[in-house]
Amino acid sequence: MQYKNGKEVLPPNLLKEMQKYIQGELIYIPKKKSQRAGWGEVNGSREIIAQRNEEIFKMSREGTSLEELEQMYNLSIDSIRKIIYKTRNICGET
DSSP: OOOOOHHHHSOHHHHHHHHTTOOSSOOOOOOOGGGOOOTTTTTSHHHHHHHHHHHHHHHHHTTOOHHHHHHHHTOOHHHHHHHHHHHHHHHTOO
């Protein structure tokens, strides 16, 4: 995030209006919702976790126990169960 001087980027009438509420302090102006990236979209975390979850699901279908998956992925058995359940629903399996 980069600091910008309000004098340089805002029209004078808007700057005067803003000065009624805040003066000499920093203010953050968020992006519009339509321009915001979702969690993990920028750094690839979302894709990495999706791939991990698919691996967990596949391994469980191939007979790997919950305890083995827990050790392999450093997740709780409850988390493993949730991943398997969610992935099963996404894939349309019962």
